[in-house]
Structures are given as structure tokens and as C-alpha cells.
Amino acid sequence: MKKISGRTITRALLYIRTLETLLKDKKDSVSSGELARITGLTDVQIRKDISSFGKVGTPRVGYDVRELRNKLENFVLQKKEIRVVLFGVGNLGTAILKYPWLRKGKLKVIAAFDTSGSKAGKTINGVSVYPAEKAPAIIKQSKAELGIVAVPEDKGQDVADIMVKAGLKGIANFAPVSLKVPKHVIVRNIDLSIEFLSLFCDTQTR
Amino acid sequence: MKKISGRTITRALLYIRTLETLLKDKKDSVSSGELARITGLTDVQIRKDISSFGKVGTPRVGYDVRELRNKLENFVLQKKEIRVVLFGVGNLGTAILKYPWLRKGKLKVIAAFDTSGSKAGKTINGVSVYPAEKAPAIIKQSKAELGIVAVPEDKGQDVADIMVKAGLKGIANFAPVSLKVPKHVIVRNIDLSIEFLSLFCDTQTR
DNA sequence: GACTGTGAATAAGTTCACAGCT
DNA sequence: AGCTGTGAACTTATTCACAGTC
Numbered sequence: 001m002k003k004i005s006g007r008t009i010t011r012a013l014l015y016i017r018t019l020e021t022l023l024k025d026k027k028d029s030v031s032s033g034e035l036a037r038i039t040g041l042t043d044v045q046i047r048k049d050i051s052s053f054g055k056v057g058t059p060r061v062g063y064d065v066r067e068l069r070n071k072l073e074n075f076v077l078q079k080k081e082i083r084v085v086l087f088g089v090g091n092l093g094t095a096i097l098k099y100p101w102l103r104k105g106k107l108k109v110i111a112a113f114d115t116s117g118s119k120a121g122k123t124i125n126g127v128s129v130y131p132a133e134k135a136p137a138i139i140k141q142s143k144a145e146l147g148i149v150a151v152p153e154d155k156g157q158d159v160a161d162i163m164v165k166a167g168l169k170g171i172a173n174f175a176p177v178s179l180k181v182p183k184h185v186i187v188r189n190i191d192l193s194i195e196f197l198s199l200f201c202d203t204q205t206r
Numbered sequence: 207m208k209k210i211s212g213r214t215i216t217r218a219l220l221y222i223r224t225l226e227t228l229l230k231d232k233k234d235s236v237s238s239g240e241l242a243r244i245t246g247l248t249d250v251q252i253r254k255d256i257s258s259f260g261k262v263g264t265p266r267v268g269y270d271v272r273e274l275r276n277k278l279e280n281f282v283l284q285k286k287e288i289r290v291v292l293f294g295v296g297n298l299g300t301a302i303l304k305y306p307w308l309r310k311g312k313l314k315v316i317a318a319f320d321t322s323g324s325k326a327g328k329t330i331n332g333v334s335v336y337p338a339e340k341a342p343a344i345i346k347q348s349k350a351e352l353g354i355v356a357v358p359e360d361k362g363q364d365v366a367d368i369m370v371k372a373g374l375k376g377i378a379n380f381a382p383v384s385l386k387v388p389k390h391v392i393v394r395n396i397d398l399s400i401e402f403l404s405l406f407c408d409t410q411t412r
Numbered sequence: 413g414a415c416t417g418t419g420a421a422t423a424a425g426t427t428c429a430c431a432g433c434t
Numbered sequence: 435a436g437c438t439g440t441g442a443a444c445t446t447a448t449t450c451a452c453a454g455t456c
Contacts, residue, residue: 238416253416263415263417265414266416
């Protein structure tokens with residue numbers, strides 16, 4: 001088996017999501033063309049992606065939905081549970097904590113942290129909020145792997161430093177600031193302003 | 207001047223953000239190498255991107271921060287104000303409305319909509335919340351261009367349909383569902399679950 | 413010497429064209 | 435016929451190497 005590109009993996013996660021809704025609709029067979037219609041990608045792209053995980057479809061029929069879902073999950077999400085911590089229980093942090101789809105999957109937010117004393121001690125959607133000082137101990141002890149930065153931009157770097165020191169290997173950063181981290185830590189930036197503006201630019205150029 | 211790729215534009219938006227924080231720090235000159243250190247990109251990438259907007263740097267010195275910022279803004283964001291509407295005033299929608307960086311830039315949320323009667327009539331961060339029925343009229347009259355889908359997944363397609371019918375040209379979709387829209391409407395999907403999971407996968411493969 | 417700007421080389425990603433299966 | 439799977443062609447994006455400038 002060869003190495004799989006990050007883009008293929010991201011699309012595989014989309015396929016998994018799509019297959020799961022097909023399962024809910026009691027569909028148990030699907031073709032690459034049908035997946036293409038749903039996702040907006042091309043059928044060839046989808047077949048190519050899927051083929052990098054091994055042969056699983058049957059000609060003339062398509063893919064067995066459950067089998068394909070399992071195949072993709074086994075490659076992409078072997079781990080049973082991915083432990084995540086969140087920094088910043090403001091509006092965005094709360095929104096992330098309350099969104100149900102974090103629980104449906106393998107993602108588990110195991111703790112949230114906030115510097116404001118008024119937030120600590122609360123429980124949001126089953127997740128306890130702790131004062132920021134407790135973060136290093138809790139992260140290490142719980143063996144969390146991912147951190148979400150949902151604090152204002154001027155606190156972003158401080159939070160990232162804590163996360164790095166505590167041993168997190170991936171950071172999802174919603175603060176509109178570039179984080180400085182050692183290269184073994186991977187940062188995914190989600191700057192909503194930039195997302196919206198680049199979407200706008202896309203609409204202009206066509 | 208040649209055509210500029212979407213990726214270059216997204217990076218240009220990041221450069222603009224970065225230059226603006228440099229301005230705040232009273233830095234008025236910066237090199238591609240320095241921008242590279244801050245953003246995590248390579249210096250060549252940055253020079254190449256910038257050069258596609260025209261010559262603006264001076265050898266031995268670097269770029270004038272203010273001049274470069276203006277140059278990039280003129281290319282990428284000529285428009286004075288980009289009008290946006292939001293559907294779904296739950297936690298995520300409220301978070302988006304309250305985040306300050308939407309106002310710093312050219313993005314302006316001109317209205318929010320929610321089906322729940324209890325939300326309509328409120329004002330969040332200066333943005334009025336209306337019942338969903340008012341959306342078509344308000345969108346058309348205000349000449350809004352972008353829509354944000356922050357409703358639960360089972361309402362996503364309905365909202366997208368309203369947005370398309372009202373003439374919006376771009377949709378930022380936070381609902382974990384694939385939207386079906388005519389091809390002249392551009393959708394940017396931001397599925398937080400997929401973002402986090404793909405980040406996790408990245409941390410595994412190196 | 414220390415920077416920018418850029419054509420050329422390389423790498424990554426997508427689409428094409430068609431072989432192969434049932 | 436109608437689908438999957440895949441090498442090959444092509445397109446897009448990044449990196450290299452170095453010329454040009456102050």
C-alpha cells in the first residue's frame with residue numbers, strides 16, 4: 001500500500017460522512033457517479049481516492065455502502081477515540097462544545113480551559129471547564145492529542161505555548177494570528193475572516 | 207497582469223492580516239524571509255505570490271509594510287464593503303456575530319435569520335435577527351452577496367435554497383452536509399469535525 | 413552583501429482514456 | 435451494458451537557481 005495524500009484523506013472523511021447519511025437512508029449500494037453528484041466532486045476523483053485504500057467496489061453495481069465506510073474508517077481513523085482539549089470558553093468555544101457532531105464521531109473533548117474565573121467550574125455539554133493553570137496536568141494525564149485555540153488573538157500564542165509544552169501534537173487555531181510552534185507540532189488555521197473573504201474573491205473571479 | 211490563483215489569493219489575505227499586525231507594532235519594513243518566519247511559509251513562495259501583484263519591494267531593504275498592504279488590498283479587496291447574511295443564531299451563529307474581526311475588515315453582516323421565534327427581534331452585536339420568512343426580501347433589498355449557513359444539518363439544504371433564490375453568490379457552509387446548488391453559486395464548506403479529524407490524521411503521518 | 417523577482421525544473425494533483433470484471 | 439480501477443497525459447503548484455538591484 002502506498003502513501004496517501006492529505007487531500008485524499010480529507011476527501012475520505014467527506015466520503016465517510018456522506019456514506020453515513022446514506023446508511024441512515026437505508027441505501028446500501030452507491031456508485032462513484034452518485035457520490036460525485038452528492039459531493040460535487042468528479043466520479044474519477046472519487047474512484048481514484050477510493051482505489052488508494054484498496055479494491056472494494058464491484059463493477060456494474062458500485063460500492064457496498066457499509067463495506068466502503070468501514071474500509072475508509074479503518075484506514076483513516078483506526079483509533080477508537082481522539083482526545084481533544086479546548087482553550088477559550090467564549091462564544092466560539094461554547095459553540096464548539098455544544099455542537100453535537102463532535103460526539104457522534106471519534107472526537108472527544110475531554111476538558112475545556114478558560115482564564116476567566118467565572119467560567120471555571122461550569123460544565124458545558126458534559127465537558128468540565130477548568131482554570132487555565134490546570135491545563136498542563138490535565139492534558140498530560142489524559143493523554144490528549146489535539147488542542148483547539150478559541151481565545152482572542154492576543155492570547156493565542158500563550159495558549160499555543162502551553163499546548164506545545166503539554167505535548168499536544170496538533171492545534172486547530174481559530175485565532176486570527178500566526179502561531180509559532182516547533183515543527184513537530186501541526187497547526188491548522190481556521191481564520192473565519194479569511195475564509196469569508198476568499199470565498200468572496202472566488203465569487204468575483206467567475 | 208496575469209490571472210491569480212485562488213491559493214495565492216488566500217495567502218495574500220494572510221499576508222494582509224500579518225502586515226496589519228506589523229503596522230500596529232510600528233514596523234514599516236519587512237523582508238520576505240521575515241514574513242516566512244511569521245507565517246510558516248517559505249520566502250520564495252511569498253516573493254512569488256507578491257510578484258504576481260506587481261513589483262513593490264526594494265532589494266537590500268525588503269517591502270514597505272504599508273505599501274505592500276495597500277497593493278495587496280487593492281488587488282484582492284477592491285470593494286469597500288462586502289455584505290453578508292447569517293442563517294442560524296445558535297451558539298455558532300452567535301459566536302460568528304460576536305467575533306470582533308468581522309468588523310475590523312470589509313465584511314459586514316447586515317442581517318441574521320432564525321426560524322425560532324424567540325430569537326427574532328433580538329440584536330446581537332449590532333446585527334438584527336429576523337424571522338426566516340423575511341430573508342428573501344431583506345437579502346435582495348440590501349444587495350447582500352454572501353451567506354453563512356450556521357443551522358443544524360437537517361436545515362442546511364433549505365437555507366441554501368433560500369440563499370440561492372435570493373441571489374447570493376457565495377455560501378459559507380458550517381453544516382456537516384453537502385449542499386446542492388447551481389454551479390454559479392460557490393460553496394465553501396467548513397465542517398469542523400472534518401477539520402479536526404484531518405488535522406489528527408496529519409499528526410499521525412509525521 | 414543582502415535583498416527581490418523570475419524562468420526553469422520538479423513535484424503534486426487532476427483528468428483522460430481505456431482495460432477488466434460480472 | 436455499466437460499472438470499477440489505473441497507467442498515462444496533462445495541468446497546477448511549489449521549489450530551485452540565479453540574474454538583477456540598491
